[in-house]
Amino acid sequence: MPLNYTISEHRKFILSLQQKEKRIAAKNVIISPLFFSLENNNRLTAFIYRPFRLASNKLYPTVLHIRGTGYNADARYYAYITCSHLAEKSSCQVIDLDHRLAPEYPCPIGFNDVYASIKSIIKNSEQLKIDPEKIAISGYSSGGNFAALAAIQAKTDKLPISLQLLISPITDLSRNLKKYSNFEKKDSFPLSLAQWFITLYLQQGASNPKSPLISPYWSNDLTNLPPTYFLCGEFDRFRSDSEGYRNKLAKAHVWTHMSVFKKENHSFFWHNIRVIETMATQLRMSFNLFSIPRSITQKRISEKQEKSPDLKKSNHI
16 A cells, blocks of 8 residues: 555545646537436436537447546546547447445445446437447446446346457456566556555455456356457556456457557556557447448549440440
């Protein structure tokens, strides 16, 4: 645990980083709030990011995204940037999900908030203009942990999740995965800070970090999960988690793909636009959102047909 560092100070530090952020959100995106009621008159606020170019009378491919919070600090402005650009580049609508934070709301409250939101969104998919055959779930860091757990639970509940994108997910909260520890030591994100986050979330050992309800890596049944893309940095603090969970999914015959970003650490998702571009490409390929361009040969034939009526006529059977 970091010495002389309180949760209040940590939250102020994360807020200050976001206030200094110079990047801006994508401009060609409509952003609207979505509210979820909780007990004791509390509520969560999600945000829908929808590209301007999407037609208003159709159902959209949709990404349900869980931002990285370390379980304990709001990162809404970073999500504002990443989700808006992901929506613009992927031609999908992106819904940024919220959850209550530890240590005030310890495990499993954060995950329960996220999963309840996912069920409510899917239940109201037609109202939210969601194509039920094109729903992806994504998450970064602690959000990746929640996304992976949600995909497993969605399989049991028969919810239509057809794809998951896990960006440097925390998949083993027991911290037993260390295959890439020599790479992880180069990350500026210290191991002690990661362990502190997990301790706050699990409330000093009140929850078993090897429980499959907390760490997806320890799940006993990973079969029949949706195709899964992993993205992580070469020197990522949680690279072992990504690689380890990917191997377990592969053994369970789940289709996987891993993108490792050279010389990047755990914060790569917040500052490297190539990550967003890679995710957008993966979504467009998976949901068949690419328009198929005419080949150069086809274009030349078309041009010749326009210039020569005889040629144009001869190509009709």
